[in-house]
Amino acid sequence: MGGQRRTHSEMKGIRRLAQHLDISIGTVSRALNGRPDVNEETRRRVLAAAKELGYVANQSGRSLRQGTTNIIGFMMQTGAEITGQGDTFFMSVFDGVQAVFARHKLDLVALLCSSQEDPADYLRRVVARGFADGMILSATQRHDPRVELLSERNIPFVTLGRTLTDAGQPWLDLDFEGMAQASIDRLVARGHRRIAITRPHDDVNLGYVFVERCREALASHGLTLDEDLIFRSTPNEAGGYQIGRDLLALDDRPTAIVLINETIAIGFYRALSEAGVRPGRDIAVIGRYSPHAQFLSPSLTCFQLSLRDLGVALAETLLATMPAFRHHYPSTTANTLWPMELVEGASDALYIHQS
């Protein structure tokens, strides 16, 4: 990862550049590698001369030999149920990731893993191709074989999300515990006793974390989480609509619900609206912010975070593990629970007066 070994023809090119510019071969090489210990002016001169003299590093060859490509892969799940209506999460995270990578001339590519496919199989193929220097994994599962895979191959990586599979990897995760605790405390303080929650349809780790903390928070108030009030759904509008329909069909409806995914709020509101049930008046609703949330009426009480800042932290956490970059990020923490902020809306204005 540190020094670059180069082919004979590449070395000839570098020697020619060094002579042309009258600077050392090492400096030329470091400048071409985008190493930060070369000053900007020198880097610019080297790159200009490289262009002028037609020097092109054989990146493909380099990747074969030692895996340095200056590409970082960000693996995300795609598919009709996940990104079929677009994405309001990853693109904003990418924005922050790219801002950091730009400092080091690293490129970000999104590795799109279809939900039709096993993520570990997909990653195995990507790794065999050896085109990325490092990896960011999202949608971590409860048990996630991708962690072992990358760890065995010594590929630097960071996960967005936690998993029980522990290879000592660095991770960032949203503070779903904090969200669970704050939501339950808030609803209980408003008199709610029958509180529903949602969880993702699949085995993604955050579902376990969220449900568990909701259960504990309810217990701390002497309440029990009713298994019938845990609604599973796909992370999209249709999933939220189905939750709404299922909830309304219950004989003993809950008086409050906490929605774990962003876009399910939209479908959930729609199902309620069709039945004449109004958030904040007839049921208390707490959810997560998305750009869509601004259109919801009454306004959604929701948890919000800066996705761009999250992306910045994710990138810096990864680079802090990579020998070529870690000296730039000496104080970066390897494991971070990212807080979310509660934005008060009108959707949870319902108080239950116990008789």
Added chain:
Amino acid sequence: MGGQRRTHSEMKGIRRLAQHLDISIGTVSRALNGRPDVNEETRRRVLAAAKELGYVANQSGRSLRQGTTNIIGFMMQTGAEITGQGDTFFMSVFDGVQAVFARHKLDLVALLCSSQEDPADYLRRVVARGFADGMILSATQRHDPRVELLSERNIPFVTLGRTLTDAGQPWLDLDFEGMAQASIDRLVARGHRRIAITRPHDDVNLGYVFVERCREALASHGLTLDEDLIFRSTPNEAGGYQIGRDLLALDDRPTAIVLINETIAIGFYRALSEAGVRPGRDIAVIGRYSPHAQFLSPSLTCFQLSLRDLGVALAETLLATMPAFRHHYPSTTANTLWPMELVEGASDALYIHQS
């Protein structure tokens, strides 16, 4: 691109697989390549045995020698102004692209080019790394050096969008001419004479196509496109808001507007709403569909298309140019203008009665 040349150690592995399974070396090789002329059952047996015997094709080596990686890159622009609020276009297109690529065991990666960077420089770097067998380019500029670059390197590619730079490349593009013509005809038929239009802030080709056809359509009705009524904006909500403010500040306001980007409608509505100006009553508005459009009130008259189907066509158009796949797509057209469908809303209900 057609047959695979393999290293000595790979050939040894393939021979071992063939003996183990008692089938021909050629069949094993074709199955490993994901070639369609191997039946599913055989492919499954070969892949299972390959896994069992620990066979891993050296993809990185293969890429160096002949450029076959089974990866297709989809280059898209990112950045705070473009994808900062998420993306409701490309992710849905990817869904269709991946559906086609899955048939051939091709993987799609999204090449994220920051708006801070020159797209041609970015692509040059990607090409030098040689990790993609083919390329899909979006956001084609009026003059687009990326077309020459890929053409010179003999890298198969298709563009989503047209450009004046012509290397005989295949392309798909939305029918912006059709949208311009239908919008202008419709508004003129409702009595509008002062019609505003919008165009992207940058040099993307579709802006030229759209403005030109609007001008022609107006001329065919004996009307002139007023240069002061062409509003430039970034393709996001903030851009739409600015258009609204600028339009309202005009002494001689237009009575109608056609919005070229999807999400600008949201900000535009907001600017109007703040000024007490109502679409459909005080000004006629025609835009493009996005998942956000459902939240707009009054409902937006807009042009819609299936982004997934567009993705399918895009992938098939690319594969039809690649020797290894073209026999699957014998009748695919190289250049396609993709129609958009007008969905009637209430936002253009305003009729102007000429006195």
